[in-house]
Amino acid sequence: MGLFSKFFSGLQKTQNNLSSELKRIISRSPKLTDDDVEDLEAVLLSSDMGFTVTEQIIEAVRKEYESSSGQTGNILEIAKSIVEKNLSHTDNNLIKNDNDLTVISLVGVNGAGKTTTAGKLAHYIKDSGRRPMLAACDTFRAAAIEQLNLWGSRLDIPVISSEYGADPASVAHDAVNSSLSKEFDYLLIDTAGRLHTKHNLMRELEKLHRVISTKCEGAPHETLLVVDASIGSNALTQAREFNKSVPLTGLVISKLDGTSKGGMVVAIQNELKLPVKFVGLGEKPEDLQKFEPSEYARALFFNS
Ligand SMILES: Nc1nc2c(ncn2[C@@H]2O[C@H](COP(=O)(O)OP(=O)(O)O)[C@@H](O)[C@H]2O)c(=O)[nH]1
Numbered sequence: 259m260g261l262f263s264k265f266f267s268g269l270q271k272t273q274n275n276l277s278s279e280l281k282r283i284i285s286r287s288p289k290l291t292d293d294d295v296e297d298l299e300a301v302l303l304s305s306d307m308g309f310t311v312t313e314q315i316i317e318a319v320r321k322e323y324e325s326s327s328g329q330t331g332n333i334l335e336i337a338k339s340i341v342e343k344n345l346s347h348t349d350n351n352l353i354k355n356d357n358d359l360t361v362i363s364l365v366g367v368n369g370a371g372k373t374t375t376a377g378k379l380a381h382y383i384k385d386s387g388r389r390p391m392l393a394a395c396d397t398f399r400a401a402a403i404e405q406l407n408l409w410g411s412r413l414d415i416p417v418i419s420s421e422y423g424a425d426p427a428s429v430a431h432d433a434v435n436s437s438l439s440k441e442f443d444y445l446l447i448d449t450a451g452r453l454h455t456k457h458n459l460m461r462e463l464e465k466l467h468r469v470i471s472t473k474c475e476g477a478p479h480e481t482l483l484v485v486d487a488s489i490g491s492n493a494l495t496q497a498r499e500f501n502k503s504v505p506l507t508g509l510v511i512s513k514l515d516g517t518s519k520g521g522m523v524v525a526i527q528n529e530l531k532l533p534v535k536f537v538g539l540g541e542k543p544e545d546l547q548k549f550e551p552s553e554y555a556r557a558l559f560f561n562s
């Protein structure tokens with residue numbers, strides 16, 4: 259499947275709503291009335307792309323109407339290029355610690371998609387010719403270790419794990435040692451889900467990060483917050499709060515395939531200045547896609 263098709267199929271729910279509604283509003287009269295503007299605003303905001311970008315699009319559409327008749331096609335094109343421009347400032351490449359181990363910590367609330375992302379990301383890394391190892395540091399949730407082991411055996415990627423109830427920092431510590439001694443390129447740490455309001459659990463995460471930094475300089479080199487796309491702009495609060503405890507280097511937006519709030523990616527990059535590095539478009543190993551702003555922007559408004 260081509261890159262655009264992947265984004266398009268992942269964003270179908272969002273795109274359907276956005277493009278058909280925008281077209282409907284624009285085509286109902288040759289002039290842009292106050293009602294039209296209000297409706298345009300509501301449709302754009304319903305995708306959770308945020309107020310700032312929505313206003314930029316409305317401004318540009320107004321200008322388009324003043325200078326010409328305002329064709330429907332133009333409006334979608336305008337919206338696309340504004341979204342693209344808002345996404346172009348950040349570097350969304352995965353960090354690589356040159357000639358050394360790169361440690362990636364995956365954090366987030368329960369059910370966000372951390373374990374699935376760890377598996378998919380390991381597959382992505384292996385596919386690009388590097389050697390990944392996985393660490394099962396969710397020693398709390400029933401079946402979390404088995405879930406990661408299953409990904410490891412399916413993909414033939416080693417998993418370091420311990421018992422349920424073990425100290426996650428000590429599992430991470432052992433995993434760093436093991437991946438250093440076996441000269442792996444990446445270590446992906448799957449952590450337990452936690453709410454940013456639970457201070458003791460946030461301290462536990464801070465400790466895990468502290469422990470691995472003493473074993474490997476700069477680790478974790480990448481801390482990715484995994485958020486479920488269906489929470490829409492609530493992801494902003496989650497990211498801000500996690501960032502206070504463990505400085506985030508980027509986000510993974512999972513389950514983009516299941517929501518009409520796909521515009522939230524724009525709000526996150528725009529308002530947090532944190533790059534969205536990957537998006538989850540399904541549950542299979544190959545369903546993790548490196549985030550591509552131009553393909554995403556096109557798939558948000560166009561179906562080809
Ligand atoms: N459709 C879809 N489902 C996903 C995606 N990512 C995760 N899931 C599903 O979401 C559920 C929770 O994922 P999990 O990785 O266990 O979340 P965790 O608690 O953060 O580790 C599982 O059923 C996953 O298969 C995605 O990108 N798309």
Ligand SMILES: [Mg+2]
Nearest residue numbers: 372373396402
């Ligand atoms: Mg998990």
